[in-house]
Amino acid sequence: MRNGTIARQRVQTRLTGWMFISLAVLMICVFYFYPMIQALLLSFKTGTGEATHYTGLDNYKRLFSDKVFITALTNTCLYLLIQVPIMILLALFISVLLNDSKLRFKGFFRTAIFLPCVTSLVAYSVIFKYLFGVDGLVNLMLLKLHLVAEPIHWITDPFWAKITIIIAITWRWTGYNMIFYLSALQNIDQSIYEAARMDGASSTRQFWSITVPLLKPIILFTSITSTIGTLQLFDEVMNITKGGPGNATLSISQYIYNLSFKYTPDFGYAATVSYSIVVLIVLLSIIQFKAAGDK
Template sequence: MEATTTVSKKELATTRRKKGWNQKTLAPYLFLSPFFIVFLIFMVYPIIESLYLSFTSTQGTSSEWIGLENFKNILTDGLFWKSLSNVFIILLVQVPLMLILGTLLAVILNSKFLKAKALFRLMIFLPVLIDLVTYSIVFSIIFHEQYGIMNYLLGVLHIDPIQWFSDPFWSKVLIIIAVTWRWTGYNTIILLAGLSAVDDSLYESAEVDGASKFTQFFKITIPMLKPILLFCGILSTIGTIQLFTEPSLLTNGGPNNATNTPVMYLYQFGFQSFQFGYASAAAYIITIIVGIISFFQIKLSKGGEI
């Protein structure tokens, strides 16, 4: 009788331990479940749905399966390639320029001799805090061809007014200036964080060996920042390919589609013509292009190895 009681107590204790273990195991997943539910509904489902739409002729409420027809039409559309070439021209100038400025500003902000560093960091980062629409409108006023302060200052210097909005070349320059102004501070702060992790003993050893500041910059600073520069370069490339607000508000894609971008192209078909299938296919083509460029950036930089 006692033996039976002992066995039943052991079985009861084991059952309680299993129940407690199951509760402890399930608890984290129960707390995380709201995130996963929201993620599945608002991230995974739209991706799958848009992939399906890209193979259909969905326009408004009508839909028909057409296979790869949307992709074929996009890849043979001259306007799409025009928008892609526009954004690549902007990218090839703007991204290197922004990274160079960001690196130089980060080095200056990291200098031991600079006073009021917190104030200067805030001033450089402030453009990021300004709303995209607001700063685009301000830039359209500053660079107004007739009444803008920029052309007024050029006139003071006896330079002919620049056709910022009606000339294809200068309209691209305007977009480059606007995007560089807004995002340089963002990259500067990221690069500054990378600089703060560089051991000061490296610079001290270089000074003892007689290395100049110029040599230290190219032999220590740049190599140590290589992974951070790669990260900023990939983010900036993705952001530039996704340009929409600045060319939309400043130049409306003109003149003659000189500043039209792939996302503006997508927007025109998706939210103006309501050709959701065509727009979904365009979105996937843009995503593939971004992925290929990012892959080559990583390969060419050897993954940001120092």
């Protein structure tokens, strides 16, 4: 009798739990998993609008011969390889500085560095476009400081346009990653650093031997989220350079947009290109987990 009562209580507890999460699960399935499955099915089709038909793996074969896609992939990987390490190191360095108990006005500096994260993507992209224009503030300062002899074509030169995009992304997302590191640093027992100082460890040695190993899970987390964000890069490229000059800054996400809305609509191939991002994210995440060495 007692066992039966306990069993009924367990069933009721489980049902109550499922009642609480059922709506969330339903919403996730409808607005997350269902579109993913539909996009996967769409990637095996070709045509415009509703007039689509299955073509098997033709869209996936097209990827390897699509020069525009290869250009977009190269550009996106370049942003990833350059911008993400710089941003992670910069965020880590700033968080260590702002965690210093002797630093005054820490709240102001933390807010100021985090503020770009809550700025409108379109608004800040437009501001960057004007700042880095030929007659913009950046060129004006460089000329006054005699660092350059003539204005740099930040937006219209293929090389400098990529640099502008990298600067824009770094400016916006460094503060976001800094918050994670700062939160983790505040949870580290200060007695560890005190013991290291008593043993004669310098600040540099403490950073590499204590701070970095203890922040390893957070570094892995921010590396993966930053990788995902960079592979999905769209707003900065779209609003600052529009993918130009001559596709020099085109990202994969912007190419998906062009395939869907700018060129003759090809939603099947656009879905295929979208899944190339999924594959890249999965592969790079696995590599990062393996490199971290943690289970």
